[in-house]
Amino acid sequence: MTTLLRSAPSLLAVLVSLLLSFLALAAVGDGPAHALDAFLAMGWGAFGDWPRYLETGVSSAVLRPLGEAGTKAALLTLTGLSVAVAFRVGLFNIGAQGQMVVGALAAAVLGAKLQLPALVHVPLCLLASALAGAAWALLPAVLKLRRGVHEVISTIMLNWIALNVVDNWLVTGPLRAAAAGDLSIAGTAEIAPSAKLPLLLGTGSRLNAGLLLAVALALVVWLFTTRFVRGFEWRVAGAAAETARSSGVPLGRVVVEAMLTAGALAGLAGAVLVLGTELKYPATLGAPYGFDGIAMALLGQGHALGVLASAVFFGALKAGGTRMQLLGVHKSFPELIQGLALLLVAAKLVWERLLTKRGAR
Template sequence: MGDRSRAVLPSVFSVFLALAVCWGFIAVTRDAETATEAYLHMLRGGLGDWAAYLDGGRVTLLTRPVGEAAIKAALLLLTGLSVAVAFKVGLFNIGAQGQMLVGALSAAVVGAHFKLPALLHVPAALLAACVAGGLWALIAAGLKLTRGVHEVISTIMLNWVAVSLVDNWLVVGPLRAGAGTVLSTTGTAQIATSAHLPRLLGDMSRLHLGFPLALAVALAIWVWLARLRSGFETRAVGLGAEAARAAGIPVGRRTLEAMGLAGALAGLAGAVLVLGTELRYPGSLGAPYGFDGIAISLIGGNHPLGVALSALFFGVLRAGGTRMQLLGVHKSYPELIQGLALLFVAGRLVWLALLRRRPLAPMNPNKQPEPSPEVPRA
């Protein structure tokens, strides 16, 4: 078995084991038929009801579920890439949620309060989100390099700072819609139509430009890490900072670049959410996609293409989870599958031990044991 297959199979086995365990939970609490039908409902909710479509149904039976899966996959992909890029330089970015919040707010402000043509408005809002998320992440990187503060601690704390700053003050205070009037509401004002991410299938689906944008970003990250000198140096820093420094690699600069890029990716996820579906910053962003990115990155092996596959898979499950409620199964089962898969991936060494081939030497009963070498005496 090649090294590449050995690296991929633990994640694949972990996902299938998580699916089997969750199917067992439903089968035990309900029955096996309900468990199987719930899984089929989940797939129809994410990939479309092909049986009904082929039986003469409308094309929206396919486009709408696929669109919802793609929307969720785009967010999971960008936050997963945020975590993966930081991992490449040896940092554990738990702050993607906070970076996503400040990025989403920046995109909402630019989208609502700037008057620009559509050709410039969308890029301006996306760029503002990337800059805000990157700067928020650089706080943790600066503390790491100058004061030795562990990035896990600083990014966790910065998450709560972002929540308090954005959700608990700005969007219910000075930046809320109609602030200073009797018509004020929680959340920012609606963004201008020129700042909306274009829908790719019109009224047939909510699928928007954010999905191909996320895929293009994943491809660009892979090219950067695999083909460019700065990407090679980033990976070298993650493998051993002291060895990289001895080889003349600017460790501090590469660390700042990687962490800034990680924050920019999380901020971009916030912009995609605001410009593509929410169309404003609501009272709360809801699902913690920043924290989900940790699971997506680890299940994807911290590789950009692996993260993309992981995001696509769980995007389908997350989109179809609501249809499980038709059978009385809670819609949070996709999150449970994701969490269990992450738990099983954490036991990667166990999977690798099971996959490792250990050829046994043929037994020869007539062969005499070799004498042990004598230890020289002084």
């Protein structure tokens, strides 16, 4: 019951935003019938095109959409966890995007430059990405502790530094793939086959072991924050800093630990993107999974399993968005739904008033 009550604002927010975006589409598009078609297309693209199952077979109708959904869910889970972990100690990690960028670059470089057996190569790339992300997140933690710089500002700045230095310099300059004959190739060189994350559903779908990693890490974060003393310290530090200080929780250490973990998780998202689907650092990283992570963390109410649930749902919607394009709706439409849901869930006071009895305060 308490779990239901805790997730109620998010569930209602998602439902209301689905409704609002449907109305928006019906209003500016070609009417409700067209909007319904578009939403159905999104649904089939998200959760499998079951009606066409008999016609086209399991592979293209079901496995491919589910695979795309799972691939996106893995990335959203990792960046969502990154933001949620920082939230636990009361920090706002807007920097997941930048941490993901440096993580992706680390995976792309080590994946392409090294020749190793897969059993060593993949973990090494993952480790490097986690370390790169953690290092990028350490700076805001230190600036906050030593110089009192608010992490929101410093992580925003670090996002743009990472984006410009990596996308506009390293990937177009020193780390750019060598041209193949007359054809110049955008992005870094392709990673070695040994660095690729194993595919889970065969070659018909891009779903890879990144999803397993993301689910496992969600479970680990959930166990850590709910069952371990250290995790309890984090929660106290986030919920009541003064209480934490007076009961001997070293706040500085907690802040550093949480930001390092947050950075590592976002860095791993970059690794999963590169080792799983992109297979190189592309010319531009594309979808802002790091910023989506903020939405996942808040819709998941900061809870690791809540993050996983919202990531699975919105990962699926994003995968379905590409099918809406066939009906003349931009593929970023699910992001509108996600943004509206985040906006609605942000209005905490409304939910508290709605869900608790009047006059309880």
